[in-house]
Amino acid sequence: MTNLANPSQLLPLELVDKCIGSKIHVILKSDREVVGIFLGFDDFVNMVLEDVTEFETTSEGRRVTRLDKILLNGNNIAMAKLTDDQVNEYHEIFLLFDTVGDNKIAGSQLGEVLRAMGQNPTESDVRKCLKDRNIRLSFEQFLPILTGISKTRPHNTLEEFTEGFKVFDKEQNGTISSAELRHLLTHLGDKLSDDEVEQLLMGHEDPQGNVNYENFVRAIVGGGNL
Known part of the structure; x- marks a missing residue:
């Protein structure tokens, strides 16, 4: 058994899959406060439990039987x-x-x-x-x-790129500001240079400085640039 004395510590992601099928035991300072986690293997796991709502007492500690915050099961933990x-x-x-x-x-x-x-x-x-x-x-x-x-969804479809931009569409009118789009393209994911972004945006910016992101994604995906 491994005792996670400090559950807030960031732990290696590649070890998470070892938790599948393991019993997870917790030690509680109070009814709601987790102060230690016991796992059925000798390595750490990259998961923090903060709100145990049901557990049962065993000879080794208290075993989690239900969580309101995170459903901890094989499908969710498999990394x-x-x-x-x-x-x-x-x-x-x-x-x-x-x-x-x-x-x-x-x-x-x-x-x-x-x-x-x-x-x-x-x-x-x-x-x-x-x-x-x-x-x-x-x-x-x-x-x-x-x-x-x-792991259960296809990637990089036109719909998914459009959905990704849609969350930044505060007015829900099908557009986002070209300034925000420039920031996203130069700071997140496969970061583009300013010149690359200007090339991509050419012809997509309206007089108000906004971009119709669905048309933009369709043009980019169709051209193989995303």
Whole structure:
């Protein structure tokens, strides 16, 4: 057994898949506060449990039987092999949705954030991943959800790119400002140079400085540039 004395510590992503099928035991300081996590293998796992709502006492500790925050099961914990660059890219996008400054997102934003990362989950998918939409999720809690969703959905379709831009469409009129689009293209994902962005935007910016992102994505995807 491994005791995670400090559950807030960031832990290696490649070890998460070892948790599949393992019993997870927790030691609670109070009814709601987790102070230690026991896993059925000798390595750490990149998951923080913060709200245990049901557990049973065993000779080894208290075994989690239900979580309101995260559904911890094999499908959610199974991690795709992510590179450091991919994790950093996802983290940058994740932080764009932190409106409080605590490095977390609202549970109600889960679908939006996933779509901003190129995924296209249904509302049913989102509900299966998160029971309580009123909580706030850390990046460490979010990442297993992302990888679980990404393994079951096709990537890089026109619809998914469009959905990714749609979350930045505050007016819901089919456009985003060219300034915001420039920022996204030069700071997130496969970062483009200013010259590359100007070439891509040529002919797509209207007199008000906005871009119809559906037409933009259709032109870019059709030309093989995304």
